[in-house]
Amino acid sequence: MNYGMVKRMYDISDKFLYEILDDYKETIIDKEKDDIIKEFMKLIWSSKNKRSTYKKDIRFSVSKSLLSTEIGQIFNTYSDVSYITYRSMTKDTDFVSLIRQKINNIYTNLCDGNVCLKKEYMDLIKQPKQMYYRWKSGEEYDVTTLTSQIDNIIADSINVKEKYAKQKMNISWNAYKKLIAPYFKRMFENFVPLEDFEDKSHLTIDINTWNEDNFAIAYLCKGLDGYMRNYQKEYYGVKRNKPIKRCLCCGDIMYDKDKTKPHKYCDKCKKEIKNIKNKSYYSN
Numbered sequence: 001m002n003y004g005m006v007k008r009m010y011d012i013s014d015k016f017l018y019e020i021l022d023d024y025k026e027t028i029i030d031k032e033k034d035d036i037i038k039e040f041m042k043l044i045w046s047s048k049n050k051r052s053t054y055k056k057d058i059r060f061s062v063s064k065s066l067l068s069t070e071i072g073q074i075f076n077t078y079s080d081v082s083y084i085t086y087r088s089m090t091k092d093t094d095f096v097s098l099i100r101q102k103i104n105n106i107y108t109n110l111c112d113g114n115v116c117l118k119k120e121y122m123d124l125i126k127q128p129k130q131m132y133y134r135w136k137s138g139e140e141y142d143v144t145t146l147t148s149q150i151d152n153i154i155a156d157s158i159n160v161k162e163k164y165a166k167q168k169m170n171i172s173w174n175a176y177k178k179l180i181a182p183y184f185k186r187m188f189e190n191f192v193p194l195e196d197f198e199d200k201s202h203l204t205i206d207i208n209t210w211n212e213d214n215f216a217i218a219y220l221c222k223g224l225d226g227y228m229r230n231y232q233k234e235y236y237g238v239k240r241n242k243p244i245k246r247c248l249c250c251g252d253i254m255y256d257k258d259k260t261k262p263h264k265y266c267d268k269c270k271k272e273i274k275n276i277k278n279k280s281y282y283s284n
């Protein structure tokens with residue numbers, strides 16, 4: 001057994017975030033700096049504020065008297081449409097919960113294709129319910145038109161969801177965790193405490209209600225946003241500060257090369273579309 005080495009780990013418990021950042025600034029020993037980051041990340045990953053997605057329903061119930069009609073039956077089929085949403089806020093106000101919430105939200109928004117809350121999608125899946133209430137209040141529908149209308153709405157909603165899912169990055173939660181830890185190290189490195197801002201007039205925040213810790217929390221959250229935005233460009237192989245857009249086929253980010261001659265697809269998809277066209281040309 002080794003009694004000789006007493007390993008002194010950084011004691012992070014009961015500290016304010018700005019104190020941790022201060023400690024990081026003050027130490028000049030790399031090993032100690034690494035310890036602080038390690039303990040900080042441990043704290044974040046052990047937070048009870050886990051990322052969670054859950055099913056939500058858009059429901060309505062067809063009145064009993066209408067249930068026996070053919071139209072009523074059609075509406076009844078679509079009286080419970082579910083979609084996946086996520087918990088985007090926390091009631092807790094400690095820095096660990098707040099930063100973990102930010103980390104969770106960024107992952108959901110950039111990497112989780114199951115979650116789609118875009119207006120374009122939500123507007124579509126809410127339509128059967130709205131149509132039911134219009135019908136109930138007097139608007140007329142015939143069975144064939146209604147069936148095909150709803151079929152189209154459902155098909156559109158699936159396409160829209162797929163389109164947005166493709167725009168998300170394919171990164172696992174564990175890979176994401178590994179990706180962002182170094183960002184926190186860099187942010188710790190670059191942190192400027194509130195008290196060091198000699199001229200506080202250019203800060204757009206109200207200093208009186210804004211304590212040192214809120215400042216530090218906001219700094220890390222905003223910073224992580226920025227790092228992930230840059231990573232997203234790296235992921236798609238595009239440089240920063242250049243106009244970009246999404247490929248209509250695969251959803252990848254690509255350069256918006258020429259505004260006067262707009263292109264819809266990335267090079268990869270352009271090639272594939274051309275191949276498919278050629279094949280169908282020869283097979284006809």
Ligand SMILES: [Zn+2]
Pocket residue numbers: 247248249250251252265266267268269270
């Ligand atoms: Zn593409």
